[in-house]
Amino acid sequence: MNLEAARIEIPPDDLLFSKQYYSIGEVATMFSVNASLLRYWESEFDVFKLRKNKKGDRFFRPDDIKNLQLIHHLLRERKYTIEGAREFLRNSKKSKEKFEAIETLRKIRSFLSEMKAGLSTQGDSE
Secondary structure (H helix, E strand, O other), X not given: OOHHHHOOOOXXXXXXXXXXXXXXXXXXXXXXXXXXXHHHHHHHOOOOOXXXXXXXXXXXXXXXXXXXXXXXXXXXXXXXXHHHHHHHHHHHHHHHHHHHHHHHHHHHHHHHHHHHHHHHHHHHHO
């Protein structure tokens, strides 16, 4: 296992999602990176929806941390370039959207089949 990957200390999901926001310092510690690297990745990837207070301090949501975990994996472990990681994320979004569309169509098909079966039984009883 890559030494950098071994240093990542993200809490399990139940603990991670128990807090709404994490400071940039907390997140930097989780990933064993500098806060400046997190700010750079934020500027390069549009998947983050960080909150900022009036001072401009960044706060990461648990979903942002999960996205960061994927980006860290792509850049540090799989050795993608920034552009390669962006492309991967873009394609992943399209795959997810296609999957969701297929699931929606399956539900509609099932609903229509049930309606058709219901109409057939009503026609038989009349």
